[in-house]
Amino acid sequence: MKRDFEPVWLALPFPSFVIGADSGILEVNDAAEGFCMLSRKQMRGKALEKFTGIGSAVLDAVMQAQGGMRSVMLHDIEVAWGGQKRGIANVQTTRLGQGEVLLTLHPRSIADKMDRSLSHRHAARSVAGMAAMLAHEIRNPLAGISGAAQLLRSGLGPEDQELTELIEEEATRIGNLVNRVEAFGELGPVVVEPVNIHDIIDRAHRAAAAGFASHIRFKQRFDPSIPPTAGNADQLMQVLINLLKNAAEAMPKGGVITLKTAFRPGVKLSLPGKRRQSLPIEISIKDTGSGISQALMADIFEPFVSSKASGTGLGLSLVSKIMADHGGMVDCKTSENGTEFRLLLPVWKQERP
Ligand SMILES: Nc1ncnc2c1ncn2[C@@H]1O[C@H](COP(=O)(O)OP(=O)(O)OP(=O)(O)O)[C@@H](O)[C@H]1O
Ligand SMILES: [Mg+2]
Numbered sequence: 001m002k003r004d005f006e007p008v009w010l011a012l013p014f015p016s017f018v019i020g021a022d023s024g025i026l027e028v029n030d031a032a033e034g035f036c037m038l039s040r041k042q043m044r045g046k047a048l049e050k051f052t053g054i055g056s057a058v059l060d061a062v063m064q065a066q067g068g069m070r071s072v073m074l075h076d077i078e079v080a081w082g083g084q085k086r087g088i089a090n091v092q093t094t095r096l097g098q099g100e101v102l103l104t105l106h107p108r109s110i111a112d113k114m115d116r117s118l119s120h121r122h123a124a125r126s127v128a129g130m131a132a133m134l135a136h137e138i139r140n141p142l143a144g145i146s147g148a149a150q151l152l153r154s155g156l157g158p159e160d161q162e163l164t165e166l167i168e169e170e171a172t173r174i175g176n177l178v179n180r181v182e183a184f185g186e187l188g189p190v191v192v193e194p195v196n197i198h199d200i201i202d203r204a205h206r207a208a209a210a211g212f213a214s215h216i217r218f219k220q221r222f223d224p225s226i227p228p229t230a231g232n233a234d235q236l237m238q239v240l241i242n243l244l245k246n247a248a249e250a251m252p253k254g255g256v257i258t259l260k261t262a263f264r265p266g267v268k269l270s271l272p273g274k275r276r277q278s279l280p281i282e283i284s285i286k287d288t289g290s291g292i293s294q295a296l297m298a299d300i301f302e303p304f305v306s307s308k309a310s311g312t313g314l315g316l317s318l319v320s321k322i323m324a325d326h327g328g329m330v331d332c333k334t335s336e337n338g339t340e341f342r343l344l345l346p347v348w349k350q351e352r353p
Pocket of ligand 1: 246300305308310311314339
């Protein structure tokens with residue numbers, strides 16, 4: 001069934017024109033009538049330059065598209081129509097074939113609104129939403145792939161079995177990646193409770209030593225005077241595990257991780273956009289690895305930044321997200337003798353909601 005696009009064309013919110021090979025105006029939509037303050041009848045069949053003037057940016061963009069450019073976008077152009085100023089707009093032209101060009105104007109006020117709606121909060125939310133959706137959509141076919149690989153394996157010789165093992169391993173890796181991306185979507189607002197950070201550090205330490213950090217020596221220097229922090233134990237555990245894992249991965253056998261805590265009631269920080277915040281609880285995780293290069297250092301907290309062959313680059317961005325959700329912060333110092341991550345957290349206060 002063929003769809004009639006005429007109503008769609010007329011309803012498009014951006015002033016749009018179809019320009020013929022001879023630069024005559026062939027079609028005009030409703031938004032264009034409003035923007036130019038002229039009726040369709042007054043414009044159709046006339047030369048574009050009659051309205052835009054010779055040598056205007058709009059005409060230029062149309063000619064570029066006619067000359068073979070697929071699509072041209074000019075930003076913040078002062079558009080005049082029939083000698084009258086009509087406002088600032090982004091001007092886009094798209095080649096349609098046979099010398100015809102679609103000319104669209106994106107008036108600044110609309111463009112500004114769209115920019116604002118893409119401000120980082122919304123973007124973060126939509127990334128989280130997309131992550132959750134994608135995770136959901138990937139999981140089922142993935143289960144199918146590894147299930148099929150397992151079935152295949154039983155009927156194959158040892159050489160081909162290696163290949164089915166590879167399929168299963170890689171499917172597991174994709175599954176793990178999906179879980180970690182999904183974690184961004186799941187976090188939501190943190191439910192805080194009084195948390196003893198030494199318990200959390202102990203738990204993370206034991207989990208690390210039994211698994212990925214079995215080749216590492218640990219040192220602990222705890223400050224016993226630390227009061228409980230306001231936090232979510234599971235998420236703080238995740239923060240520590242991610243940092244310990246990075247430290248362990250940065251060192252060969254014999255490396256040392258020093259876990260240190262301190263209580264500094266005097267420490268007040270001015271965080272961007274917030275009042276001065278008191279973050280007196282300090283946790284430091286220090287390794288004896290070879291450090292982080294200066295080039296990488298600026299981006300380590302960005303998602304998908306990794307120097308590891310099989311790294312997702314999500315570990316540290318999750319750390320910084322969780323710390324921000326806690327009203328705390330994380331920073332990093334590095335040299336060729338090792339790297340130290342420092343976590344700063346608020347104190348639990350009874351009257352908190
Ligand atoms: N303690 C550290 N010593 C040296 N480099 C580090 C350390 N911590 C982080 N990095 C660097 O920062 C990068 C980003 O770390 P992040 O934890 O976000 O991702 P990843 O460890 O590469 O992947 P994933 O955590 O998903 O396994 C790492 O690839 C590594 O290059
Ligand atoms: Mg990591």
